[in-house]
Amino acid sequence: MTTTTVPRRPRRKVEGIYYAFLVPSLLLFTLAITVPAIIGIFFSFTNSIGFGEWEIVGLINYIAMFSDPAILSSYLFTFGFAAVTVVLVNAIAFLLAVGLTAKIRLKTALRTVFVIPMVVSGIIIAYVFNFLFSNSLPAFGQATGIGVLSESILANPDLAWIGIVIVTAWQAIPGTLLIYIAGLLAVPGDVYEAADLDGASKWQQLLRITLPLVVGYVIINVLLGFKNFLNAYDVIVGLTNGGPGTATRSIPMTIVTGFTGGDYAYQMANATMFFVIVVVISLLQLRITRGRNAI
Amino acid sequence: MSTQPALIAEGIEATATLEDGKARRRPASAVRSRGNKPSMSLMIVLLLCAITVVVPLYVTVSMAFKTQAQAVDGNAFSLPAPFSVDGFVTAWNLTNFPAAFGVSVVVTAGTVIGTVLLGALASYAISRNWDRKLFRYSFFYLLAAMFIPFPVVALPQIQLTGLLGLDNPVGVTILHIMFQLSFSILLFTAFLRSIPSELEESARLDGATTWQTFWRLIFPLLAPMSATVGIFAFLASWNDFMMPSLITSNPALQTLPVVQSIFQTQFSNNYNVSFASYLMAMAPAIIVYLFTQRWVMEGVTQGAVKG
Numbered sequence: 221m222t223t224t225t226v227p228r229r230p231r232r233k234v235e236g237i238y239y240a241f242l243v244p245s246l247l248l249f250t251l252a253i254t255v256p257a258i259i260g261i262f263f264s265f266t267n268s269i270g271f272g273e274w275e276i277v278g279l280i281n282y283i284a285m286f287s288d289p290a291i292l293s294s295y296l297f298t299f300g301f302a303a304v305t306v307v308l309v310n311a312i313a314f315l316l317a318v319g320l321t322a323k324i325r326l327k328t329a330l331r332t333v334f335v336i337p338m339v340v341s342g343i344i345i346a347y348v349f350n351f352l353f354s355n356s357l358p359a360f361g362q363a364t365g366i367g368v369l370s371e372s373i374l375a376n377p378d379l380a381w382i383g384i385v386i387v388t389a390w391q392a393i394p395g396t397l398l399i400y401i402a403g404l405l406a407v408p409g410d411v412y413e414a415a416d417l418d419g420a421s422k423w424q425q426l427l428r429i430t431l432p433l434v435v436g437y438v439i440i441n442v443l444l445g446f447k448n449f450l451n452a453y454d455v456i457v458g459l460t461n462g463g464p465g466t467a468t469r470s471i472p473m474t475i476v477t478g479f480t481g482g483d484y485a486y487q488m489a490n491a492t493m494f495f496v497i498v499v500v501i502s503l504l505q506l507r508i509t510r511g512r513n514a515i
Numbered sequence: 516m517s518t519q520p521a522l523i524a525e526g527i528e529a530t531a532t533l534e535d536g537k538a539r540r541r542p543a544s545a546v547r548s549r550g551n552k553p554s555m556s557l558m559i560v561l562l563l564c565a566i567t568v569v570v571p572l573y574v575t576v577s578m579a580f581k582t583q584a585q586a587v588d589g590n591a592f593s594l595p596a597p598f599s600v601d602g603f604v605t606a607w608n609l610t611n612f613p614a615a616f617g618v619s620v621v622v623t624a625g626t627v628i629g630t631v632l633l634g635a636l637a638s639y640a641i642s643r644n645w646d647r648k649l650f651r652y653s654f655f656y657l658l659a660a661m662f663i664p665f666p667v668v669a670l671p672q673i674q675l676t677g678l679l680g681l682d683n684p685v686g687v688t689i690l691h692i693m694f695q696l697s698f699s700i701l702l703f704t705a706f707l708r709s710i711p712s713e714l715e716e717s718a719r720l721d722g723a724t725t726w727q728t729f730w731r732l733i734f735p736l737l738a739p740m741s742a743t744v745g746i747f748a749f750l751a752s753w754n755d756f757m758m759p760s761l762i763t764s765n766p767a768l769q770t771l772p773v774v775q776s777i778f779q780t781q782f783s784n785n786y787n788v789s790f791a792s793y794l795m796a797m798a799p800a801i802i803v804y805l806f807t808q809r810w811v812m813e814g815v816t817q818g819a820v821k822g
Contacts, residue, residue, distance in 0.1 A: 234644055237725045241640035242653055245633045245696060252693040253660055256671035263671070265546045270674065316564065324558040332808060333565045336572070339804040339811070341754035344793045347779070348571050351578075353785065356591045390567070398815040451664045454756040454772075472666035476761065479673055488670055495667040502662045 257495075263485050264492045272483035281489035282492045290466065291490060294474040297381065297467070302449035305385050309392045310441055316393070317400030318426065331401075338394035346458025350374065353459070377467040380460050384468055387455050392448065396441045403437035404430065436509075443505040446496060567681040578790035579603065586787035602791035610774045610792055611767075617768040618684050619753060625688040625743045626695065626752035633692065634699030634744060635737055639729055641700070642707040654704065660697040665690075665758060673761055679763070682764040690762065691752045699744040702817055706740045707733070746807050753800050771796040 264281055268274035285291045320331055337345070354372040361369025373379040407430065415425050431438075453472045456462060462469035471494050478487025570592075579602050580584055580595040586602075606612065637657065639768040644650040665672075710733070718728050734741075756772045763769055775796060778789035804811055 234647055234650075235725055238644055238650070240651065241636040241729075245637040245657060245700075246653055248633070248689060249657055249660070249693055249696065252690055253663060253668060256668040256675055257663060259671040259675070260668055270670075286540070312784075316561070319557055319561045319564075322557055323553045324561065325553050325555075326558060326562075330561050330565060331812070332522040332560075332805070333568055335812065336568055336801060336804065337810070338815075339750055339754075339800045340797055341756065343756040343772050344754075344775055344797055345571060346795060347576050347775060348790070351790075352571065352591060354576065355589060356574075357587055390571075393545065395815050398812055402816040443596075447664075451666060453666065457756065472669075473663075475666050476669060478670050479761070484670060491667045491670065495663065498664055498667070499662050 250252035268485040269340045313396035319406045335394040342454035343458040346455045403434040579794045602787035605788045608794035615774045623752040626691040629692040630695040630748040638703030
């Protein structure tokens with residue numbers, strides 16, 4: 221507001237056709253995303269069941285959430301699952317990226333194969349893994365006498381999440397891997413030559429030189445991955461559908477129950493809460509990427 | 516207001532990194548084994564890791580070609596003997612494959628075309644009128660979708676599409692486009708800034724209107740970006756389960772990933788049939804990927820700044 225005194229060049233007239241280029245996107249976007257978001261936030265302060273009469277009830281839905289075991293357990297599961305998966309995915313993807321940027325034969329072919337999981341439908345590959353976890357793994361468990369594996373891990377409330385972590389990681393590693401490859405290729409080769417001369421081992425070089433130099437990429441991958449994993453839906457539907465019981469029900473799955481469960485307004489409060497969390501993570505990500513010119 | 520140039524600079528730099536990486540492969544930048552011989556042991560380790568990628572895909576293909584008797588025998592890893600396409604025939608009929616495939620193709624094609632066209636047009640208008648508030652704010656507004664995952668707005672969208680008669684593949688297509696738009700505008704505006712203005716000025720001097728300049732000069736120049744944007748729109752739309760399953764109310768109009776659920780409730784022991792069906796739904800995306808790898812791989816790096 222203080223910039224009004226800054227001299228500016230005379231306002232040119234904007235050609236009408238530019239509005240015609242922009243307006244369709246603005247209109248559709250407003251109708252498809254902004255309006256539903258506003259409707260949703262508004263109804264989170266009501267007692268609507270999705271149709272019929274309703275009245276404004278203030279913060280009751282939000283207060284109720286904090287003592288609702290179903291909501292709390294879905295947040296606990298989703299954040300725990302996202303945290304474990306993000307660590308696993310980044311560790312594996314980083315090591316693979318180091319391997320795939322090294323001097324090896326078959327590099328191009330290997331990269332092609334490693335990226336395939338990214339282009340496969342989440343729900344369908346979850347069905348495939350569902351079969352492996354429910355049939356092949358128990359058969360292996362029985363044959364080798366490993367008790368835990370002799371029954372489907374997906375049917376065990378304490379182990380089902382591991383299946384979800386495995387399939388989610390399987391799908392998420394390629395994207396993370398490609399970002400790490402770009403990061404590693406940007407590291408100048410001469411820093412290693414210097415380290416070689418100083419007699420640093422390969423492991424020392426990896427931990428002391430490579431890792432600090434690509435730390436910006438690590439942060440991006442961790443935040444991006446964490447946010448994506450919080451939105452887990454397709455893979456869980458294909459593996460456990462939230463079960464056994466509600467042991468693996470993610471936040472998005474809980475929100476969607478508001479569609480059929482008659483607690484529309486309540487689940488909109490849940491969605492709004494979830495939205496705030498996602499925005500905070502996104503802003504954090506923007507802040508960090510802006511602060512670092514390294515990436 | 517400085518977020519935007521930063522974002523864009525990152526987009527460009529990410530591209531540059533990848534291309535640089537290719538050009539600079541000689542000095543073997545990031546890499547440990549700088550000896551002259553390629554590392555055999557490392558390659559073997561990576562090949563073993565690649566097996567974890569291949570196994571689920573191998574199981575899908577081999578199960579799909581088994582007879583039903585062999586498919587239920589419990590060994591997922593055996594080769595089909597005898598080789599049978601019965602699974603495909605049954606799956607084709609059970610899922611009404613032509614209908615589901617048709618819906619998937621229409622939704623995906625609509626999403627790809629809509630995302631590329633709307634994104635390119637809006638980005639052109641925005642980047643050529645950056646000095647005007649309306650256009651500058653529109654950029655941030657359209658980018659805000661990065662902060663809104665589908666689950667957050669799913670419930671009101673289900674209601675609204677129902678009210679407007681869009682609880683069908685058309686509604687799904689529109690929503691797919693809108694969730695892809697921020698990514699495409701991010702890439703397109705970054706690229707448009709790198710196009711030298713002399714090019715456009717000379718076209719104008721030759722008497723071309725804005726409309727002609729866009730279609731004859733700008734849109735062709737955007738082709739590599741359009742390829743990246745288009746492929747990601749294709750993958751997101753083709754593979755999506757959550758949105759069509761929630762938005763489309765008529766089961767007969769469901770996309771391929773959604774119709775696979777019939778094997779979870781009925782026919783759950785006809786493994787050769789279900790896997791044949793999974794294979795038919797997965798294959799198009801894998802085939803497109805194999806032909807467009809370069810854009811897929813570069814797109815990930817460019818999109819790293821997306822949220």
